[in-house]
Amino acid sequence: MSKCSSTRGTQLKHWNWFVSKYFMFTYFLAVALLFFTGCKSENSDIDLQNEITPTTKPKFHKLLKGSGVKGPLVNARVEVFAFDSKSIDLRSDKALATTTTNENANFSKLGIGTDEDPLNPPYFLVITSTDQTVDITTGKTPVISTLQTVITQAMLDSNAAIYATPLSTITTKLAVEYALSNSSFMLDNSLSIRDNF
Amino acid sequence: MNSLPVATRQVSSTYGFNLTDDINLLSTPPLVDDSIKTNESLNNVAQFRAANEAFSAMVMEIANSLDEKNGNDVLHVLVKDLSDQQIDGKYTNNNHTEILLNDESFSVFNKTPDTLIIPNTEKSIANVKQIILDELSTTGGSITDNSGNKLVVDNIELNTLEFIPDSDGDGVRDNLGVAQYDKNKSEENPSKFSVGGLVSGLYGQITITLNNDELLTLTEPGQYSFETTLTETSPYEVSFNTSTGSSLQCTLNHSSGIVTSENINNVNIFCHSTYINPTCTDDHGFTEVSRNFNVLSSTPTILGITAETSAAAIRLNETFSVTFLQSFDQKSISNQHVYLVSNQHLRFLSSNISDRSELDSSDNMIIETQLGLSSDNKTLNITPQKSLEPDTCYQLFFDLADNEDKPIKGSLYFYTIRNIRVKREEFDTNGNLDEKFSYIYDTKAKLIETIKWNIAKPNAGYIRKEDKILEVTQNDTTSTLQTDRVEYILMSGPDDPIPTDLDIRSIRLKKEIRLSGGNRVIASIGFDDAGADMIWGTMDDSTQRLIGLSGLTHYTHLLTNYYRGFDSWPSSDIIPVPIEVFEESFEYRQSIVHQYRQSDNQIQLRVDYRKMNGTIDPITGIQGPINNSLGRLSPDNTSEEIDDYRLYIYNSIGQLVLRIDVNPRYGVVDKANFNWKLDGTETYEVNKIDSPMDGLTVSAIDDYRVYQYSARGQLQRYIEYEQDIENGNPVDLNAVEIEAFRNSPGYESNYITNDKIDEEAVYQYNTNSGGLMTRTEYHGPAENKIISDIDTYASKP
Numbered sequence: 001m002s003k004c005s006s007t008r009g010t011q012l013k014h015w016n017w018f019v020s021k022y023f024m025f026t027y028f029l030a031v032a033l034l035f036f037t038g039c040k041s042e043n044s045d046i047d048l049q050n051e052i053t054p055t056t057k058p059k060f061h062k063l064l065k066g067s068g069v070k071g072p073l074v075n076a077r078v079e080v081f082a083f084d085s086k087s088i089d090l091r092s093d094k095a096l097a098t099t100t101t102n103e104n105a106n107f108s109k110l111g112i113g114t115d116e117d118p119l120n121p122p123y124f125l126v127i128t129s130t131d132q133t134v135d136i137t138t139g140k141t142p143v144i145s146t147l148q149t150v151i152t153q154a155m156l157d158s159n160a161a162i163y164a165t166p167l168s169t170i171t172t173k174l175a176v177e178y179a180l181s182n183s184s185f186m187l188d189n190s191l192s193i194r195d196n197f
Numbered sequence: 198m199n200s201l202p203v204a205t206r207q208v209s210s211t212y213g214f215n216l217t218d219d220i221n222l223l224s225t226p227p228l229v230d231d232s233i234k235t236n237e238s239l240n241n242v243a244q245f246r247a248a249n250e251a252f253s254a255m256v257m258e259i260a261n262s263l264d265e266k267n268g269n270d271v272l273h274v275l276v277k278d279l280s281d282q283q284i285d286g287k288y289t290n291n292n293h294t295e296i297l298l299n300d301e302s303f304s305v306f307n308k309t310p311d312t313l314i315i316p317n318t319e320k321s322i323a324n325v326k327q328i329i330l331d332e333l334s335t336t337g338g339s340i341t342d343n344s345g346n347k348l349v350v351d352n353i354e355l356n357t358l359e360f361i362p363d364s365d366g367d368g369v370r371d372n373l374g375v376a377q378y379d380k381n382k383s384e385e386n387p388s389k390f391s392v393g394g395l396v397s398g399l400y401g402q403i404t405i406t407l408n409n410d411e412l413l414t415l416t417e418p419g420q421y422s423f424e425t426t427l428t429e430t431s432p433y434e435v436s437f438n439t440s441t442g443s444s445l446q447c448t449l450n451h452s453s454g455i456v457t458s459e460n461i462n463n464v465n466i467f468c469h470s471t472y473i474n475p476t477c478t479d480d481h482g483f484t485e486v487s488r489n490f491n492v493l494s495s496t497p498t499i500l501g502i503t504a505e506t507s508a509a510a511i512r513l514n515e516t517f518s519v520t521f522l523q524s525f526d527q528k529s530i531s532n533q534h535v536y537l538v539s540n541q542h543l544r545f546l547s548s549n550i551s552d553r554s555e556l557d558s559s560d561n562m563i564i565e566t567q568l569g570l571s572s573d574n575k576t577l578n579i580t581p582q583k584s585l586e587p588d589t590c591y592q593l594f595f596d597l598a599d600n601e602d603k604p605i606k607g608s609l610y611f612y613t614i615r616n617i618r619v620k621r622e623e624f625d626t627n628g629n630l631d632e633k634f635s636y637i638y639d640t641k642a643k644l645i646e647t648i649k650w651n652i653a654k655p656n657a658g659y660i661r662k663e664d665k666i667l668e669v670t671q672n673d674t675t676s677t678l679q680t681d682r683v684e685y686i687l688m689s690g691p692d693d694p695i696p697t698d699l700d701i702r703s704i705r706l707k708k709e710i711r712l713s714g715g716n717r718v719i720a721s722i723g724f725d726d727a728g729a730d731m732i733w734g735t736m737d738d739s740t741q742r743l744i745g746l747s748g749l750t751h752y753t754h755l756l757t758n759y760y761r762g763f764d765s766w767p768s769s770d771i772i773p774v775p776i777e778v779f780e781e782s783f784e785y786r787q788s789i790v791h792q793y794r795q796s797d798n799q800i801q802l803r804v805d806y807r808k809m810n811g812t813i814d815p816i817t818g819i820q821g822p823i824n825n826s827l828g829r830l831s832p833d834n835t836s837e838e839i840d841d842y843r844l845y846i847y848n849s850i851g852q853l854v855l856r857i858d859v860n861p862r863y864g865v866v867d868k869a870n871f872n873w874k875l876d877g878t879e880t881y882e883v884n885k886i887d888s889p890m891d892g893l894t895v896s897a898i899d900d901y902r903v904y905q906y907s908a909r910g911q912l913q914r915y916i917e918y919e920q921d922i923e924n925g926n927p928v929d930l931n932a933v934e935i936e937a938f939r940n941s942p943g944y945e946s947n948y949i950t951n952d953k954i955d956e957e958a959v960y961q962y963n964t965n966s967g968g969l970m971t972r973t974e975y976h977g978p979a980e981n982k983i984i985s986d987i988d989t990y991a992s993k994p
Contacts, residue, residue, distance in 0.1 A: 069246070070225040070253050072329075072336055073314075105336050114788045120202075136335050137250075137328055138317035143257050144268035149223055150201060161230050165249045166256065166272070167222045171201075173276045178200035181280070195202055 060111030061119050064097075066129030066162035068147045072105030073136025080112055080151070081124040085193035090176050091124045101127070105136055106161075122197065123151040124172065127164045148172050207362035210370075211284055212255075212275065214310055215249050215356040217241075218366070229329055229338040239348045247310075247325040247353045254313035254322065255305050255358075262302040274298065280372055284360040310355035326350050390435050390456050393422030394464035396447075403447055404438040405466070411437055416467070422462075431456045435464045524574040525597055537564040537591045539580055556955060563589075 068076050081094035087093070096117075099107045111117035129145040147164035150172050155162060179197040205223060209216045216222075220241050226232060227246045235240050256268045256275070278287045284306065286298035291816040313322050322326070328339070330350070335888040340348040361370040392407055402416045415421055427433055482923040493866050528843055564585070569578035585591065 021504060053310055067336075067700075069230065070249060072228055072332060074335075103335075135317070136332055137315065140317045143252060143260075143316045144272070146269050152223070154203075155224060158224070160224065160232060161226060163227050165212055165222075165227050165245075165266075166253045167208060167245075168248050170212060170272050170276055170279075171204050171222050174208060174279060175201040175204035177280050178204060195199070 034172055044124055047085070059114065059183060061113030062111070062127070062156055063108070063114065064110040064151070064162055065106065065108035066125070066164075067101060067106040068075070069105075070142055070144055070147065070166055071135040073127060073147075074103055074128065074136055075127065075132040075144075076101045076133045077128045077130055077133075078107045079126045079128070080110060081126060082120065083122050083124070083194055083197070088180070090128075090179065090197065095126075114154065119156065121151055121153045121156055125149050125151055125162050125164055139175045144169070159197045203364050206366045207279060207282075207364050210363040210366075211279060211359050211361075212252050215359050216244065216248055216252060220248075222246050228336055229333055230336075231338060233338070233340065233348070236348050237348075240351050243329055243350050243353050244355075247322050247355055248328055250315050250325055251310040251313050251322045251355055254316055255308070257316040258299065258305045258308075258313075259302045262299075262305070279362065282362060282364065284358075306360070308357050309357065311353075322355065323353065326353055388458070389426030389458045390458075391422045391426050392453070392456075392461040392464060393420065394435075394462055394466065395468040396421055403466070405435055405449075406438040408432070408434055409436070420462075422460075426738050427456045429456055429458055433461060475851055475859065489587070491710060518578045519579060520595070525570060525577070527570065527574070530568050530570050530577070530597065534598065535566050535568055535577065535579060536594050537566060538594065812887055 064080065067073070068078070077103060078099045078101060080097045081091040081095055083090055084092040097110050097112050099110050101107050102130065112123065126146065126148045129142045134140065135142045144166055147169050149162065149164040149168035151162055175197060179193050205221070209220070210220055213220075213222060219237075222245075225245045226242050227249055229239065229242055233242060243762060253268065256271045259265075259274075260268055260271045263271070275284075277295075278284050278286060281287075283289075286296065286300075286303040288295040288297055303945050311321065311323050314320065315322065315328075317326070333339070340350075342348060359370070363369060364371050372679050396403075400413055402410055406412050407425055411423050411425045413421065413423055423435075432453070432455055433647045435445065435447070436452065447466050451463045454461070492745050565582045567580040567582060569580075570576070571578070760826070
């Protein structure tokens with residue numbers, strides 16, 4: 001049994017990859033030589049040194065904004081967690097992204113989803129009070145220290161602000177309870193925890 | 198039903214002070230942001246914010262009464278209180294009641310929300326309107342519409358807290374009515390009943406109306422029900438709202454009547470096509486024979502399959518058979534009145550073809566056939582006199598006579614299949630070829646299965662259903678066992694050595710024991726693939742491996758889906774608890790059933806049910822959903838257990854759980870009229886069930902293909918296997934079966950493509966997200982020979 005035809009596409013891509021890498025290497029080698037010899041292209045004003053500056057900052061697929069509101073919370077820690085069906089609270093151990101609410105009690109540009117780790121809702125947004133956190137409605141430390149909500153695909157699609165409130169918190173907790181409970185009355189046992197959530 | 202929407206409705210209808218439907222607990226802003234541009238949205242903000250402040254006030258009053266300082270602890274209590282679908286300060290489950298709140302704490306819920314004081318302030322909830330305006334100076338935003346006009350906030354009025362949720366959002370509390378979550382009836386709230394029935398034969402769509410009020414558009418066969426519910430003695434009348442058009446004719450059965458004390462579910466709709474199906478292909482490109490079957494005077498069957506609802510396909514350059522119930526007159530056969538017309542020609546004809554004369558205008562339209570007749574004069578062996586085109590729909594016309602010279606006229610469709618091997622790439626809903634998961638979709642783009650690849654054990658093949666957590670009903674004789682779960686994991690890995698510690702993902706069945714009051718897994722128990730031996734150990738959380746394994750003596754590649762029970766838990770390390778694993782859930786019952794024919798008591802059918810997620814009704818048989826169960830038919834002539842045409846369901850410890858008299862393809866066998874023999878010499882009757890057997894999928898094996906049918910008998914896909922043509926050796930059916938449906942690790946390519954058009958590939962997109970769903974490569978045959986160089990099911994590295 002020959003496997004040539006079945007792997008032809010792969011081989012072709014490997015060839016393309018090789019060719020691509022070969023020319024990339026050549027290109028960078030030339031650029032490096034030019035850089036070290038202080039040369040510029042004779043036919044253009046392009047600064048090759050700037051031209052090859054690599055960009056390492058990850059490109060996020062979604063930038064979240066929002067707030068934690070019993071009253072609006074200033075200086076609260078904001079974290080986004082992935083869905084983890086093996087976790088007791090269905091949240092991943094480590095936050096995918098973290099920031100802090102500003103003096104206007106909101107956060108923005110909280111990036112999730114990259115080419116390496118594509119968007120995969122639902123996510124959990126958790127806003128936790130610290131010693132510096134203030135509820136601007138009361139001017140005091142929040143009475144409920146942790147607020148959370150669920151970020152669904154629809155919410156991501158809408159690009160609307162994400163808010164964690166006491167009612168979203170109890171809703172999230174109840175939904176997690178149901179999804180994990182063996183006495184839950186609405187779940188379809190044929191589905192995974194994620195699908196049931 | 199998913200837990201998040203149910204939880205949202207429950208909280209909104211209780212702790213949310215019965216918020217209106219246009220306020221969503223997860224998406225409505227609790228403060229003024231740049232999305233607020235109308236009076237309505239501004240008032241929703243105020244209402245939602247007030248509900249949050251009032252709820253927080255109640256939480257903190259309860260916290261104070263319990264000497265709790267942290268509102269989060271109270272939230273945990275309130276979640277538990279509501280989780281039994283009633284706010285009463287208690288948690289009740291299985292006749293066990295736990296007191297959560299004392300009378301003083303619970304009395305907080307009876308307070309009028311508007312009078313509650315915002316914690317850490319002296320302001321009442323009635324001040325929220327002003328608060329959200331005042332805080333704009335800090336949070337930013339404005340209260341003007343797009344034209345610059347100032348928005349107006351109404352006075353806020355919260356409803357009192359309700360103690361019983363409305364889980365399904367139908368406006369009826371769960372303790373009233375009879376809807377999905379509404380448990381009881383009430384004289385003050387008269388019971389209401391739904392009106393619906395079964396629609397069959399539908400393609401395209403029809404719109405029907407209930408009492409000229411509610412409109413309901415139906416787009417596919419199956420059960421339907423109007424949302425409107427009616428009280429007892431109410432009249433109901435269902436009618437077509439729009440004409441079904443010339444291509445589809447539908448009739449209503451039991452369309453009107455008076456509602457009694459139960460749901461009306463017999464308003465059945467029967468549809469059939471009135472024109473020649475132009476493609477023989479369903480919406481998703483799967484080969485399928487037309488549902489349109491024009492029979493004028495008889496009910497022929499194709500290859501033993503009743504043609505009315507099933508698919509049929511033939512290979513090129515083959516003689517194929519059509520079996521009739523009647524005997525033929527040999528003279529009518531000799532007159533050669535059986536002929537084929539390809540759909541290429543049929544599409545230019547406007548209506549039913551019932552006579553050859555309508556086709557004679559063009560000789561090219563007709564493909565003559567050479568006919569042979571079986572010894573019982575019932576089976577026609579048909580050999581086309583011209584090569585058929587591959588992947589083409591043909592209509593086969595009969596113009597014959599039976600042995601009493603009565604005409605047998607009619608036609609049926611079939612689809613020609615060339616020798617194609619198929620490989621599929623599965624993509625996630627974003628169109629990405631996932632490195633860890635493969636996704637299997639049905640023809641309606643519904644995700645039916647997720648396969649997780651065993652990345653950690655490259656040579657161990659693949660894992661299915663790793664995330665599938667199945668609930669177990671248990672005899673909890675101790676109070677310390679809170680949650681018990683079973684996780685099924687299938688794997689392949691014939692060369693794996695017996696390990697002393699084991700990646701848990703390569704264990705087929707794993708039980709987790711969780712201690713009361715905490716959800717940490719303290720131990721796991723797994724069974725090996727044969728199900729005969731039990732292994733156990735403790736799980737190392739950091740490595741996700743079982744350590745300290747013992748009892749592992751047998752570790753093979755056998756995949757029988759057979760789960761053994763166990764009498765007791767190991768005494769060491771874990772709490773001994775008797776658990777009746779197999780009693781309550783069909784998941785744990787034997788998944789292989791045998792079917793035997795009556796004539797000679799030989800086994801006729803063996804079906805492996807892979808995903809028996811439904812329930813069994815002893816009277817009517819399998820009830821859905823048992824979607825997309827993979828199954829197989831075994832060959833005849835075995836000496837295994839003997840009985841007639843029945844399915845036997847055994848549990849995992851070999852006890853007979855249920856017997857079903859069933860035709861796996863069409864419905865329930867009527868025992869009284871049951872007289873079927875496989876040789877076709879006798880008739881048989883099968884009572885078609887009113888609704889399709891949801892999800893019961895049976896795959897049949899011919900020489901080198903495996904066919905998989907949908908629950909409605911439509912051919913969904915087939916997998917073709919290499920045949921040793923040169924030596925004429927048949928395919929080893931058992932090997933094919935194992936290769937195909939038992940142990941196929943699937944195919945995964947090494948690249949991601951966004952191409953849409955390819956000469957040899959078909960790209961399927963998810964109709965919901967638009968994401969690339971599958972890529973199917975068709976490797977066409979050369980001279981109708983099966984090519985063998987496609988690494989279709991390479992094991993994933």
